[in-house]
Amino acid sequence: xxxxxxxxxxxxxxxxxxxxxxxxxxxxxxxxxxxxxxxxxxxxxxxxxxxxxxxxxxxxxxxxxxxxxxxxxxxxxxxxxxxxxxxxxxxxxxxxxxxxxxxxxxxxxxxxxxxxxxxxxxxxxxxxxxxxxxxxxxxxxxxxxxxxxxxxxxxxxxxxxxxxxxxxxxxxxxxxxxxxxxxxxxxxxxxxxxxxxxxxxxxxxxxxxxxxxxxxxxxxxxxxxxxxxxxxxxxxxxxxxxxxxxxxxxxxxxx
Amino acid sequence: xxxxxxxxxxxxxxxxxxxxxxxxxxxxxxxxxxxxxxxxxxxxxxxxxxxxxxxxxxxxxxxxxxxxxxxxxxxxxxxxxxxxxxxxxxxxxxxxxxxxxxxxxxxxxxxxxxxxxxxxxxxxxxxxxxxxxxxxxxxxxxxxxxxxxxxxxxxxxxxxxxxxxxxxxxxxxxxxxxxxxxxxxxxxxxxxxxxxxxxxxxxxxxxxxxxxxxxxxxxxxxxxxxxxxxxxxxxxxxxxxxxxxxxxxxxxxxxxxxxxxxxxxxxxxxxx
Numbered sequence: 001x002x003x004x005x006x007x008x009x010x011x012x013x014x015x016x017x018x019x020x021x022x023x024x025x026x027x028x029x030x031x032x033x034x035x036x037x038x039x040x041x042x043x044x045x046x047x048x049x050x051x052x053x054x055x056x057x058x059x060x061x062x063x064x065x066x067x068x069x070x071x072x073x074x075x076x077x078x079x080x081x082x083x084x085x086x087x088x089x090x091x092x093x094x095x096x097x098x099x100x101x102x103x104x105x106x107x108x109x110x111x112x113x114x115x116x117x118x119x120x121x122x123x124x125x126x127x128x129x130x131x132x133x134x135x136x137x138x139x140x141x142x143x144x145x146x147x148x149x150x151x152x153x154x155x156x157x158x159x160x161x162x163x164x165x166x167x168x169x170x171x172x173x174x175x176x177x178x179x180x181x182x183x184x185x186x187x188x189x190x191x192x193x194x195x196x197x198x199x200x201x202x203x204x205x206x207x208x209x210x211x212x213x214x215x216x217x218x219x220x221x222x223x224x225x226x227x228x229x230x231x232x233x234x235x236x237x238x239x240x241x242x243x244x245x246x247x248x249x250x251x252x253x254x255x
Numbered sequence: 256x257x258x259x260x261x262x263x264x265x266x267x268x269x270x271x272x273x274x275x276x277x278x279x280x281x282x283x284x285x286x287x288x289x290x291x292x293x294x295x296x297x298x299x300x301x302x303x304x305x306x307x308x309x310x311x312x313x314x315x316x317x318x319x320x321x322x323x324x325x326x327x328x329x330x331x332x333x334x335x336x337x338x339x340x341x342x343x344x345x346x347x348x349x350x351x352x353x354x355x356x357x358x359x360x361x362x363x364x365x366x367x368x369x370x371x372x373x374x375x376x377x378x379x380x381x382x383x384x385x386x387x388x389x390x391x392x393x394x395x396x397x398x399x400x401x402x403x404x405x406x407x408x409x410x411x412x413x414x415x416x417x418x419x420x421x422x423x424x425x426x427x428x429x430x431x432x433x434x435x436x437x438x439x440x441x442x443x444x445x446x447x448x449x450x451x452x453x454x455x456x457x458x459x460x461x462x463x464x465x466x467x468x469x470x471x472x473x474x475x476x477x478x479x480x481x482x483x484x485x486x487x488x489x490x491x492x493x494x495x496x497x498x499x500x501x502x503x504x505x506x507x508x509x510x511x512x513x514x515x516x517x518x519x520x521x522x523x524x525x526x527x
Binding site: 051071 | 426427429430432433434435436437440444445448449523524525526
């Protein structure tokens with residue numbers, strides 16, 4: 001299943017947030033969206049997942065999601081969004097219960113996704129007992145449990161320290177290598193974008209418009225920390241963004 | 256560079272003085288008990304030695320004696336059981352209606368717009384003032400007492416509950432929606448557990464108010480009950496019995512507060 005954005009524009013009252021964004025998210029690829037703060041990248045992600053409606057333009061699903069897919073468009077949030085009163089297994093079972101999956105069937109799925117995210121030993125732990133990186137792995141496990149057609153990742157690593165971020169990037173790469181998934185990955189961190197993105201969409205500052213789409217051909221599994229080619233790409237992205245970021249930083253917030 | 260720095264005359268070395276700490280309440284188990292014992296001991300000593308006159312304060316040992324007599328004669332249970340049943344029925348009615356209405360206010364904008372001003376209007380009414388009205392509406396017997404206690408617990412519970420629902424983390428609700436959870440599932444599995452801490456701390460206040468109203472209702476028209484017992488003792492200026500009654504109320508308050516604490520520890524163990 002692909003996602004297509006057609007001429008998406010949005011404004012809050014007279015405040016223009018994004019202008020005329022058209023974008024194709026092809027099956028089995030990770031598309032990163034980068035841009036200076038306030039360029040509307042998270043808003044764009046909420047449009048794609050149907051949590052918010054754009055003023056103009058439309059978001060299309062092209063093709064039908066696979067039949068075993070419980071929740072085609074599934075988010076992974078920056079703040080993890082785990083229920084603190086449910087255990088790790090309980091948080092995953094939450095998203096299965098509404099589909100009538102309970103008991104042994106649920107346990108099978110939960111065991112599988114916990115094994116894939118290396119959390120098997122923590123099934124009974126409460127979120128407060130987990131580190132930030134583990135919490136985000138629980139959120140990833142929860143997303144995997146519903147077999148998403150497209151994963152919508154909203155700065156998933158931004159709340160983590162840099163070492164944990166590296167580890168989780170490796171985890172995401174190995175998850176993708178084993179079973180390629182489609183993802184839209186919003187971030188302000190260019191290192192994440194060049195590690196995880198098959199293509200990187202650079203947005204301008206408000207009103208957000210597509211400035212450039214960079215395609216990276218190196219397979220995900222071969223991208224290493226400190227790879228010169230990736231560094232070159234990252235520098236190129238930074239050149240694109242630097243002036244935008246500076247201008248965005250100097251803007252007064254109209255709150 | 257480091258050489259020249261080292262070559263300075265060694266300055267006097269002092270330990271950096273500590274100025275952190277504090278502002279973190281710790282659990283001190285025995286202090287509360289010690290304060291109680293100390294106050295009672297002073298009262299006992301004062302009344303025995305005579306510098307506290309018998310008109311000012313009864314002897315704590317006499318109060319205890321009165322309590323034992325109450326227990327032996329069975330009169331204690333004759334007063335306590337109607338009081339307890341009034342408290343349980345009234346508070347249960349008030350709290351459950353309060354939680355229900357509070358959740359509705361928290362969830363629906365129209366209900367909020369319609370009921371919040373109404374709740375604000377009835378909150379400051381001293382409910383005791385309405386007792387004569389309740390007697391007409393619900394009868395002189397138990398009905399009016401249940402209604403008074405229920406009404407008094409209802410308003411603070413409503414206010415605490417809708418505040419708690421408002422404070423549920425919106426990002427969790429957004430998460431529920433993004434996974435396609437039904438409206439009912441979001442309310443049942445995200446909103447209600449998320450509001451539970453606020454609801455329980457509201458309940459602490461509501462139940463204390465319920466005890467106050469229980470006594471007030473019983474003072475205005477009951478043959479048996481702790482309130483009636485205290486009123487009678489007060490009218491006769493029987494300080495031992497008055498204090499025995501007050502003591503029972505205090506114990507009741509402590510029991511209620513402790514049981515909510517236990518419920519909190521059981522239900523809210525997930526809080527960090």
